[in-house]
Amino acid sequence: MGYYRNGYPFKNKEKRHAPPVTNRVALRLIRVESISFRSAKGIGFRKGQQVKSSRKILIWVAVAGLVVGVAGVVVMRVRKAAAKPTVVRIEQPQAGELIEFVSAPGQIDPKTNVQISAKVSARINEMPFKEGQRVTRGDPCAVPPIPASLLVRLDSKDLETRLRYAQSRRAAEASQIEVERARLASQKESLKGRSATLQQVVRDLKRQEELLQSKDISQSTYDQAKLKYDETTSQYESEQHSLNASERNLEVMQHNLEGAEADIAQAEEALSHTTIVSPIDGIVTRINAAVGEMVMTGTMNNPGTVILEVADLSKMLVLAQAAEADVGKLKVGQKAKVQIQAYPRKEWIGEVVEIALTKNDLPRRVTSLTGTDYFRAEILLDYDPNGPKLYSGLRAQVEIETVKHQNVLIVPSQAVLPRSVDDLPPTIRSAKEVEKDKTFTPAVYRVVDGKAVVTPVKIGSSNLTHTIIESGLTEQDKVIVGPYRALDGLKNDQVVQDEREVEKDKKKGLHAADPNRQDPKSKKSKS
Numbered sequence: 001m002g003y004y005r006n007g008y009p010f011k012n013k014e015k016r017h018a019p020p021v022t023n024r025v026a027l028r029l030i031r032v033e034s035i036s037f038r039s040a041k042g043i044g045f046r047k048g049q050q051v052k053s054s055r056k057i058l059i060w061v062a063v064a065g066l067v068v069g070v071a072g073v074v075v076m077r078v079r080k081a082a083a084k085p086t087v088v089r090i091e092q093p094q095a096g097e098l099i100e101f102v103s104a105p106g107q108i109d110p111k112t113n114v115q116i117s118a119k120v121s122a123r124i125n126e127m128p129f130k131e132g133q134r135v136t137r138g139d140p141c142a143v144p145p146i147p148a149s150l151l152v153r154l155d156s157k158d159l160e161t162r163l164r165y166a167q168s169r170r171a172a173e174a175s176q177i178e179v180e181r182a183r184l185a186s187q188k189e190s191l192k193g194r195s196a197t198l199q200q201v202v203r204d205l206k207r208q209e210e211l212l213q214s215k216d217i218s219q220s221t222y223d224q225a226k227l228k229y230d231e232t233t234s235q236y237e238s239e240q241h242s243l244n245a246s247e248r249n250l251e252v253m254q255h256n257l258e259g260a261e262a263d264i265a266q267a268e269e270a271l272s273h274t275t276i277v278s279p280i281d282g283i284v285t286r287i288n289a290a291v292g293e294m295v296m297t298g299t300m301n302n303p304g305t306v307i308l309e310v311a312d313l314s315k316m317l318v319l320a321q322a323a324e325a326d327v328g329k330l331k332v333g334q335k336a337k338v339q340i341q342a343y344p345r346k347e348w349i350g351e352v353v354e355i356a357l358t359k360n361d362l363p364r365r366v367t368s369l370t371g372t373d374y375f376r377a378e379i380l381l382d383y384d385p386n387g388p389k390l391y392s393g394l395r396a397q398v399e400i401e402t403v404k405h406q407n408v409l410i411v412p413s414q415a416v417l418p419r420s421v422d423d424l425p426p427t428i429r430s431a432k433e434v435e436k437d438k439t440f441t442p443a444v445y446r447v448v449d450g451k452a453v454v455t456p457v458k459i460g461s462s463n464l465t466h467t468i469i470e471s472g473l474t475e476q477d478k479v480i481v482g483p484y485r486a487l488d489g490l491k492n493d494q495v496v497q498d499e500r501e502v503e504k505d506k507k508k509g510l511h512a513a514d515p516n517r518q519d520p521k522s523k524k525s526k527s
Contacts, residue, residue, distance in 0.1 A: 110311035163267035170260030
């Protein structure tokens with residue numbers, strides 16, 4: 001027996017969820033009304049249930065048909081794709097030369113770059129040239145002589161005063177020397193008179209000694225003569241020492257005069273540094289100061305003021321930053337190809353002229369481009385008077401030729417793929433080119449009877465584009481070289497077709513469909 005709650009039946013097992021006894025009378029009334037309603041609408045209710053069931057069956061049949069159709073389409077496409085050959089690019093190995101390169105970033109820098117600094121501390125009075133203007137070091141042998149370009153003129157008042165003081169001091173030293181020379185001459189004449197007096201006293205003493213022996217004079221008379229001799233001798237020796245001292249003093253004055261002359265030369269040299277001329281023929285590439293600024297000389301701990309820079313832009317270098325693993329391959333004299341970012345359509349040729357002996361050795365004006373340890377390699381670019389203008393600091397990419405292999409068999413590097421030794425067919429796995437002690441071995445895919453055949457090869461050196469094949473291939477073989485997407489998923493004995501043949505088939509199909517169709521290239525040539 002069923003029960004109704006709110007007009008809907010529920011099962012007997014749900015009787016335990018029936019409402020309390022107080023509501024059973026109401027439920028019975030609802031049950032009677034529902035039975036009356038069903039008896040009145042019995043026939044229509046059964047027809048509605050049949051219609052709904054039919055609709056559900058139709059929906060399920062449609063969904064099942066759709067799934068079967070999609071599965072059939074997928075299967076047909078898979079079978080069609082499996083039957084369709086893979087389009088590849090086919091080339092034959094080439095006998096030629098392979099050049100190994102060392103690639104490194106670099107920066108353009110003039111071969112000769114001069115930083116102009118002041119040797120004296122002074123204020124800038126004049127700077128005639130601006131950035132980009134050409135300057136010259138002059139040519140005194142030219143007719144007429146070519147003067148050097150004036151770059152900077154400094155205030156020279158203090159240095160001129162120092163020069164005048166040095167000149168005055170030298171004049172005073174020279175006058176003192178003249179006075180000393182006159183006094184020395186007087187002392188020499190006095191010494192001559194003292195020498196004559198001494199000779200006379202010696203003769204008198206000798207006579208007094210003879211008279212004393214003959215007892216013609218007394219002892220006291222002889223003693224007076226002896227005393228006079230001693231006094232005259234002491235005076236002569238004193239004047240002789242005084243003369244020697246004067247001569248030494250004259251030498252001291254002479255050295256003082258030389259010191260004064262050195263001070264004059266130093267003052268003149270300092271004064272000449274207030275006028276700075278160009279030391280080279282070149283172009284002003286940078287100006288760091290202005291008229292009116294004070295320039296300072298450098299010390300041990302503090303660099304001096306760099307007023308401006310002059311560079312010879314006719315000889316340009318590329319300061320390449322070679323990796324530590326590649327520096328052993330570099331040698332002076334090797335050729336190099338240079339690509340500059342500012343001129344992507346032009347290629348420069350250069351030569352390695354210097355390799356740094358220490359790592360991370362770059363001028364302060366050049367920045368590091370690698371972020372790791374590097375060795376500086378200087379490459380001198382061939383001068384091209386008609387080429388574009390090169391600016392200091394431009395970034396470049398350098399390819400230095402390290403080794404040249406001639407008469408070798410080469411293929412595009414993309415064609416050489418690592419293949420698992422275990423996945424190779426047994427007949428191919430026994431080839432001598434297979435590296436059996438390794439998990440993967442280098443291999444290429446040859447085209448034989450329209451199928452890709454995996455072929456182990458022994459490879460040699462390589463560069464960015466090609467690889468040397470030492471054994472495993474001949475010039476007559478046809479090798480699959482691309483595209484990479486097809487190469488990566490290629491399998492042994494897979495059906496392939498050359499992309500050139502596909503293009504020919506497409507053109508034939510177009511002409512067959514429309515015989516009057518003309519090739520666009522022929523239209524352009526006629527026009």
